[in-house]
Amino acid sequence: MEPVSIDERTLREALRIAEALVFASAEPVSEGFLAERLPRGIEVRPLMEQLKTEYASRGVNLVQVSDHWAFRTAADLSFAIRKEDNEVRRLSRAALEVLAIIAYHQPVTRAEIEEIRGVQTSKGTLDVLMEAGWVRFRGRRRSPGRPVTLGTTRDFLDHFGLEELRDLPGMEELKSAGLLSGRIPPGFNMPLPNLGDELTEDEDPITPLDLEELGLLTPGGEPDE
Known part of the structure; x- marks a missing residue:
């Protein structure tokens, strides 16, 4: 089977759909879920890598978690996000x-x-x-x-x-x-x-x-x- 040719308009629409799906989800979204909803012929991983690049310099970043994707606050801006309403989980x-x-x-x-x-x-x-x-x-x-x-x-x-x-x-x-x-054992x-x-x-x-x-x-x- 020959690869499906994707025009620029279809690609941009696929990026918008993927962006909306991840944004609307409270949990990381699986690549399988995205594949079911994107235009035919779109390869999910390269598409998400492109979207990740586009968000790299913004206040929120697209991050990969195994084969799932989610939006997260940019690491260098975490100081500005107040989480007073959330209980801090402290582990022994x-x-x-x-x-x-x-x-x-x-x-x-x-x-x-x-x-x-x-x-x-x-x-x-x-x-x-x-x-x-x-x-x-x-x-x-x-x-x-x-x-x-x-x-x-x-x-x-x-x-x-x-x-x-x-x-x-x-x-x-x-x-x-x-x-x-301290001293780390040899080997x-x-x-x-x-x-x-x-x-x-x-x-x-x-x-x-x-x-x-x-x-x-x-x-x-x-x-x-």
Whole structure:
């Protein structure tokens, strides 16, 4: 099939449609959603990259969050935006440590988190991260006991201004920010998280029965309120 020729008028109209769809949504908009509503023959990713460039110098920027898009206040203008009506979410040191471990080591189990930290992780700490929408159950590890694996969410990327997990800061960036200090063991390297939402070879998908066991579904399959 030959590529569809797109004239300038159709391209500008597609940009306007994409702009309106993202602007009207309270959540990041998926490329699949955009593709269903754009003129035939328009490739979504190049179109959104063009729109992103057009907004780069404005007070709001178009940002990519995985395969979703959203408008956000330009980073250098955040000081001018007052959020007095919003409760500031403060995480405990334990929650920050657990979140960092999940982000860099995912998919990871609770036992593996505790092994890395050297202390037990309370259910309340994981509950806080899940209520924030930053951590999710991924699947179940194919190992004795079939422990649940944990990973981060698209909301995590959105909140921390990351397009994808590969944008997590590396060791040199963490050193520069003063977040890695003291003596670093020889041969220490930052772990590379699993970069996709797809399950790994040693993970099984979570079933409704698993969700019931985890307390996320009431018996019979109804969501637990």
